[in-house]
Amino acid sequence: MDFDAFVRRRASAGALVVQPRMGFMDPEAMRAGLAATRAADATTVGTLTLDSYTRLRDEAALATALAEGRPLNGYPLTTHPPEVTARMLAGLRGPDFPVQVRHGSAVPRHIFESMIGLGLSASEGGPISYCLPYGRTPLAQSVRNWADSTRLFATLRERGAQPHLESFGGCLLGQLCPPSLLVAVSVLEALFFHQHGVRSVSVSYAQQTNATQDREAVAALRRLCAELLPEPSWHVVIYAYMGLYPVTPRGAYRMLASAAELAVRSGAERLIVKTVAESMRIPTVEENVAALEFAAAAADTVRGWTGGEVAEVDADNEVYREAAALVDAVRDLHPDLGTALAEAFTKGYLDIPYCLHPDNQGRTRSYIDEEGRLRWADSGDLPFGRGGDGGGLAGRARTVTSAALHADLHHVRYAYDADEGPADDILAAVALPALPALPPGP
Template sequence: MSPGHAPSRDGATNPQPIDFGEFVRRRGGRGALVVQPRMGFSDPARMRAGLLATRAAHATTVGTITLDSYTRVGELRAAGRALAEGVPLNGYPIVNHPPEVTRTLLDGVRDDDFPIQVRHGSAVPAHIFASLVALRLNATEGGPVSYCLPYGRTPLAESVGNWRRGTELFVTLREQGVEPHLETFGGCMMGQLCPPSQLVAISALEALFFHQHGVRSLSVSYAQQTSFDQDVEAVLALRRLCAELLPTPNWHVVVYAYMGMYPVTGMGAYRLLERAAELAVMTGAERLIVKTEAEARRIPTIAENVAALEWAGAVRSDVRLAAGIDSETYAEAAALVHAVLNLDADVGRALLAAFRHGILDVPYCLHPDNMGRTRSYLDTDGWLRWAATGSMPLPGAPGRRRPRVLTSAGLLNDLSFVRRSYDGVPAAPTKASA
């Protein structure tokens, strides 16, 4: 039994869900860490087994139901065919499974000491939000930018409208006495090679978008990048910006273990996960999304997820860092956020204008609504730097330092930098031209 988890109340059947955000803030931070897997199975029995194993892990955990790719893009007929033919999916098809099936899955699993979050990845989430409301599943994540630009070609204006309507539907849970919680995925844009200042800015802006449409329980995300010291700057900058900007006290920070090319060796994978946990603990982040030693090869098993949860949950640090430093990351992120907010009082319209004018511009993102004039590179210390800033209003840009010449081989080396560093593999030559 997890040290943070008590048995279900006797006779309780799907008890009233607690506020996911309040639970994490109570259990995480101040040297403690709530850990969470990225787990989803199409078979309800296996999904239930995964949740029970997560709950029983020797760590303070919250549960995850990750949805399948068909559900994410609204291909519900394809999801239905797969279920009918017994074809396993890469996640839980929450819309296609009858509500009573999911209620049975949750029965005796979710309670006051084990909240559950639904994770998806959809720019068209209305059907997902409708299912969550019907099932009283009150925690999920995403965002109008972060679940649009990296994942397909849905126009950004459509995604903003979809997320506005979905968020407003989600907050109707309050009419049932249930507090809805939304986590922004903005701190994970593209997974890698986006300098941290823009990740921090988009995460804060999506949180403001959610709040503007009625959400009062929030979390803001940041994905581990290529430099521990720069990541520390970024998480502290995110905490400071949110303390300055968010109108609700009910928010927390979630760190994601590295989202790019993961180490292929078990030792490398665990070292990288441990570093992510150290980052979260030192910066006061309350929650960590883990990755497993199998990440580079295949979908992890339940046992591998539990091992990762317990490894990360055991990390402790005597060092605690304050969030008041005027770092370069904070200065850049604050400049971006305020430039966007000055465009329109409506955060959704402001985000659209920001991408239209290149005030926000994600490097290496091929979405048609991204201007695509920015580039980034890794410096000799492993910090992510701007090589080209386009129209982004960054303080001191673009001439404050001389970027490395960008080449195709150099880009590939940058993409594999973390894997090579933790697996102990040297860099490849970088003579090829871009």
């Protein structure tokens, strides 16, 4: 089963592939969630999102939670016996409904071992994107872990399956990370996967604060992949905004409609949806299905308006120039990309704003300008050169106060929860889902 080929085939037929971030601890509940995803009125792929204890490989805490019947925030793939998971998946996954495992682990070998045993051939993550935002695993250790796990995952080809990895680099902390750094890390992780034997990849980009800048970022991501990836087996996945999400139902659906519009206008093949319950709790199956169907309808509406044409973007835009400078500087550090990535963070060539991981220099800062674009307030030692005209480059540092940071963190939420907001034209054309009365959720 080839995850990338499925997505690109559906996209070439005019469909946006939509996907939930769904995971339940109970196999029956997980099966029901996958079945509902498959049956949704949309072109979908399934998701097994794993719980945080499995992600951190905290087996003692996981055993205690299961023994005490405490709920988990995902599916404990490595704890359930393989035959239990095989029964859970039976009759659901297949060539017309691939399933991806999503986990968030910087120590992922046990997860990949379980996946290989079950014949699950699609996952996501990366040595940077699954290390810096999620814990305190030393970056050099995460790089070694992911090199080992990627090589292990690549052995699936010997069993007739095509292993697929999606870089989570386009998300990182989810918000206030200028697009050039998101693009650069996603491309670098995809190159890392290739270097360690996985040839089928997807590159991610999380919707940020300005629609025009986001389209420029996806164009930059596509251009860099076309220039650097040695094989054409890749596609782009968009994430609905990963920061503070709107709290009103209308605001949440505006946000999702904008994400679907970004996917269509940028030519992305897949969209990770978020739900109306996103700001409150873990979504139910019904809320996930409603989000999938709404996103698919919104995408179809935008495609009808545009005729499916990708929006024109300057190929040499600011995001591309910055991202290319980052990628080139890292690749010049060492032939082994894992070694280069670790050294890049030591030198500050890669530095994530507001990230508290000990291996992140923490010298960069960002802000949202008057147009709603994310820019560098302080680029630290990022290899952009000095001087310049201030167009996102080093040389024009700006102080970010705590009040300004608070306002920037809430910028998107307030914009989409306003009485009038982005994507109201799409909401006027696509009926909002009518959800049944639902319990508070897990």
